[in-house]
Amino acid sequence: MIDRREVIRMARLARLELSEMEIDQYQKDLTSFLTSGKKLQQVDVSRVEGTSHAVSVAHELRKDEVGKSLPQEAVLLGGPQVQDGFFRVPRIVEAQE
Amino acid sequence: MTSYDTVIGLEIHVALLTQSKFLCSCSASFGAPPNSQCCPICLGLPGALPLINEKAVEYATKAGLALNCQINHFSRFDRKNYFYPDLPKAYQITQDAFPLCTKGFLEYYVDDRLVQTEITRIHLEEEAGKLIHSGASIVDSEYSLVDYNRAGIPLIEIVTAPDIHHPRQARLFLEQLRLLMSYIGVSDTKMEEGSLRCDANISLKPNGSSVLGTKVEIKNLNSFRALERALEYEEMRQSQVLYRGGTIRQESRTWDDRAGKTMSMRSKGDAPDYRIFPEPDVPPLYLDPVWVELIRATIPELPLERLRRLEGQYGLSRYEATFLVNYPDFGELFFALVSQHFGYKSIVNFLMGDYARLAREKGHLNPKRIAGLLKIVDEGVISQTQGKGVLDDLFSSDLSAREIVEEKGLEVVGDPGRLRPIAREVLAANRELVSRFQNGETKLFGFFVGQVMRVTQGKADPGVVNELLRDELGK
Ligand SMILES: [Zn+2]
Numbered sequence: 380m381i382d383r384r385e386v387i388r389m390a391r392l393a394r395l396e397l398s399e400m401e402i403d404q405y406q407k408d409l410t411s412f413l414t415s416g417k418k419l420q421q422v423d424v425s426r427v428e429g430t431s432h433a434v435s436v437a438h439e440l441r442k443d444e445v446g447k448s449l450p451q452e453a454v455l456l457g458g459p460q461v462q463d464g465f466f467r468v469p470r471i472v473e474a475q476e
Numbered sequence: 477m478t479s480y481d482t483v484i485g486l487e488i489h490v491a492l493l494t495q496s497k498f499l500c501s502c503s504a505s506f507g508a509p510p511n512s513q514c515c516p517i518c519l520g521l522p523g524a525l526p527l528i529n530e531k532a533v534e535y536a537t538k539a540g541l542a543l544n545c546q547i548n549h550f551s552r553f554d555r556k557n558y559f560y561p562d563l564p565k566a567y568q569i570t571q572d573a574f575p576l577c578t579k580g581f582l583e584y585y586v587d588d589r590l591v592q593t594e595i596t597r598i599h600l601e602e603e604a605g606k607l608i609h610s611g612a613s614i615v616d617s618e619y620s621l622v623d624y625n626r627a628g629i630p631l632i633e634i635v636t637a638p639d640i641h642h643p644r645q646a647r648l649f650l651e652q653l654r655l656l657m658s659y660i661g662v663s664d665t666k667m668e669e670g671s672l673r674c675d676a677n678i679s680l681k682p683n684g685s686s687v688l689g690t691k692v693e694i695k696n697l698n699s700f701r702a703l704e705r706a707l708e709y710e711e712m713r714q715s716q717v718l719y720r721g722g723t724i725r726q727e728s729r730t731w732d733d734r735a736g737k738t739m740s741m742r743s744k745g746d747a748p749d750y751r752i753f754p755e756p757d758v759p760p761l762y763l764d765p766v767w768v769e770l771i772r773a774t775i776p777e778l779p780l781e782r783l784r785r786l787e788g789q790y791g792l793s794r795y796e797a798t799f800l801v802n803y804p805d806f807g808e809l810f811f812a813l814v815s816q817h818f819g820y821k822s823i824v825n826f827l828m829g830d831y832a833r834l835a836r837e838k839g840h841l842n843p844k845r846i847a848g849l850l851k852i853v854d855e856g857v858i859s860q861t862q863g864k865g866v867l868d869d870l871f872s873s874d875l876s877a878r879e880i881v882e883e884k885g886l887e888v889v890g891d892p893g894r895l896r897p898i899a900r901e902v903l904a905a906n907r908e909l910v911s912r913f914q915n916g917e918t919k920l921f922g923f924f925v926g927q928v929m930r931v932t933q934g935k936a937d938p939g940v941v942n943e944l945l946r947d948e949l950g951k
Contacts, residue, residue: 392557392749392751394559431552431754431760432754432756432759432760439527439528439759440527440528440529440530440533441501441527441528441529441530442530443494443495443496443529443530443531443532444495444496444501445495445496445501445502445503445504446496446500446501446502446515447501447515448502448503448512448513448514448515449514449515449516449519450512451509451510451511451512454511454512454514454519454624455511457519462621463510463621464509464510464511464512464623465510465511465608465621465622465623466511466561466621466622466624467619467620467621467622468561468619468620468621468622469618469619470617470618470619470620471560471561471607471614471617471620472614472615472741
């Protein structure tokens, strides 16, 4: 069983608010994911090259040309607080000598 | 008592001068209304599919080649996850494990010593948005405003090895790097607009020790001067802590330019955990070595090469050559004028003198018009002093130097036949002074010269005037 505190930390990193019941549930679910993962780790891959993408595709590049952007009103639609065309966000860091 | 060595490493972000953003086609231009250059891709809306801008890859490669790096055939993009208001997607697409360029170096002068700083890596990534803080700095702001126009502009991050030894060296390195980037034309490198930014890592270690001390990262360095001052401050602060027997805390500090000190930044969240993984939406880059060579062929003469050429081929002093290298517009002008066969030194003296002041106010003159002026001064048609007046007129009119001279009747009068009667007139009008001169008041000679120059409105050749007056007074 993975540590309950580990579940809480992961939730915080993903900015998720979990109820006590959800924490219990994720603790079980994540443990079973990790158990499956452990099984995969037993496979000998020492002779297989590492991969980062499921399909091997060569990169496709785009020409450096300017296209259309969204109108400002549409961009700002997603912001809980806006001011003079900007998104407005609360205090970011606290100072200390 | 132990003495300490300073160890500095820099991380420089250079915004690439592309028309469109890195992974979408929004404009990358500066100064548009806030949040007017954004789209589903750079805002990270679900379902958007990024595509790499080929110009960004080209510019990053060019920067790597100019910094003597190895350009990797294979490089890969990664997703760096974190929450910060300037990052709309809550992750940045960057290159972590497999950067585009590795193992390079930059050579530059520290006083008269040529030094090398190792470049560990250069990678491509996305720019974040711009924050405008409500207070004087981030630490005393109750809220901040965010503009995502810059979010997604292509950046390169250049990381040096920790092999810079003092704050001034760090500044000289950064100045040389800026110059290099502007020579290869991949960035406009304006620190004040944020297209060139620098974070610095600094630690102290006991003299001679091979073990590095705990490093502190300094952010918010908005000018070359800020970089040097912040490092000097931090060097002093850390050495005081160590001399008192304290320990340095590994942390990020922000530079407060007005207060002249660094301050610890404590984030509200946990210690960073970026959970970096291969970026699923952007496939890896495989660069064709032939293509890399084509890019290499587009690299122009670089600052240090140009400095050596100006010193070696043209015999300029370090001071003169540095001026022409640091102001490439003046350098280009120098080469344009040199091709018209003037003395190298006289061109440099001209460019560094009054011309520099006027050109900075009003923009450069066409080299042809400058050559016209240098020619008539060279030929003695007008004097050096008159040349300065003509230079002013070149900046305010479209006439050539020769036309200005003709229009104003500025030609030097060097004809003794024309000047002798004037000299005689002057002496005749000042009989009393002439006799005082002949009785030994030799300093009056200058007065007679001045009178002739006044009558001729400064157009007389002073050498000829001297000779004539001496002759007339000797009679
Ligand atoms: Zn976009």
